[in-house]
Amino acid sequence: MRSDIVVATDFSPRSDRALRRATMLAKQFDMVLRLVNVVDDDQPQYLIDAQAAASRSILEECVRTLGQVDGVTARAEVVTGDAFSGILRVAERVDPALIVVGPHRRQLRNAFAGTTAERTIARSRHPVLMAAGVPSSPYARVLVAFDMDEASMSAAKHKVGLPILERSGMIAMHAFDAPAEGMMRIGMTPAEAIHHYVASEKRRVDGAFRALLRDAGIGSAPRMLVAVNGRPARTILEAAREAKASLVVVGTSQKRGLKRFLLGSVAEELLADADRDILVVPHGYRGGEQHPVPSDTEDMGAD
Numbered sequence: 001m002r003s004d005i006v007v008a009t010d011f012s013p014r015s016d017r018a019l020r021r022a023t024m025l026a027k028q029f030d031m032v033l034r035l036v037n038v039v040d041d042d043q044p045q046y047l048i049d050a051q052a053a054a055s056r057s058i059l060e061e062c063v064r065t066l067g068q069v070d071g072v073t074a075r076a077e078v079v080t081g082d083a084f085s086g087i088l089r090v091a092e093r094v095d096p097a098l099i100v101v102g103p104h105r106r107q108l109r110n111a112f113a114g115t116t117a118e119r120t121i122a123r124s125r126h127p128v129l130m131a132a133g134v135p136s137s138p139y140a141r142v143l144v145a146f147d148m149d150e151a152s153m154s155a156a157k158h159k160v161g162l163p164i165l166e167r168s169g170m171i172a173m174h175a176f177d178a179p180a181e182g183m184m185r186i187g188m189t190p191a192e193a194i195h196h197y198v199a200s201e202k203r204r205v206d207g208a209f210r211a212l213l214r215d216a217g218i219g220s221a222p223r224m225l226v227a228v229n230g231r232p233a234r235t236i237l238e239a240a241r242e243a244k245a246s247l248v249v250v251g252t253s254q255k256r257g258l259k260r261f262l263l264g265s266v267a268e269e270l271l272a273d274a275d276r277d278i279l280v281v282p283h284g285y286r287g288g289e290q291h292p293v294p295s296d297t298e299d300m301g302a303d
């Protein structure tokens with residue numbers, strides 16, 4: 001099993017949240033933290049050198065504190081470049097179990113596609129945890145959101161190199177379509193008839209969902225089948241709140257891999273609206289394999 005967690009920090013409060021969650025995971029699972037700060041290289045060399053020296057000093061002090069206070073082994077990494085590419089270069093080299101990043105800036109939602117969190121997730125060949133929730137305790141319940149694409153099983157089947165899904169209460173969730181429900185409500189169809197229709201759609205997908213979970217080796221996991229209510233992302237987050245899950249795990253789609261997932265409105269809204277941690281497991285991820293980092297222009301998925 002991989003033994004490292006890469007955690008990105010720019011020394012902001014958002015990064016502090018990521019570091020705290022990564023520290024809790026490292027302590028819980030006896031793993032090593034790799035603290036990464038990326039210095040922008042689009043500036044004069046003397047500024048790069050000064051910022052790198054300052055960053056290294058801060059990180060080394062943090063490493064000492066983590067060892068003395070938390071009992072966690074940590075190492076400092078200062079690299080130059082764009083934030084997301086620097087993070088992924090470190091991940092390519094150390095092949096970690098997990099990359100942890102802070103949440104994006106909510107006030108910049110319209111520019112979400114350019115945030116470090118989104119760009120790291122879009123390019124990563126490793127699971128990426130966006131620490132959006134307050135890291136007050138280990139994950140007690142984890143909601144794994146499945147579609148009916150076989151690729152979504154990666155999130156549970158390979159356990160992202162961490163026993164998170166074994167040491168917490170895992171709930172398998174699928175948001176299914178009940179396409180006629182909206183029109184029935186608009187048409188003032190009696191509530192009993194609407195309920196009957198949604199229940200029939202739920203029964204229709206239940207068998208396939210049970211089979212998918214059996215194939216993934218998690219047939220005994222509690223299941224949630226929820227009709228999509230408005231936006232799928234909102235449905236997933238509402239299900240997580242109802243289940244009191246502090247972590248939501250999603251896999252990427254098979255048809256277009258990361259590109260389809262991360263350029264779609266569901267992913268953008270899920271990550272943008274998250275009030276709890278979101279773990280994204282890339283399609284085809286397998287523990288123990290190397291995952292080369294693609295270039296900025298490389299297509300992230302095949303049709």
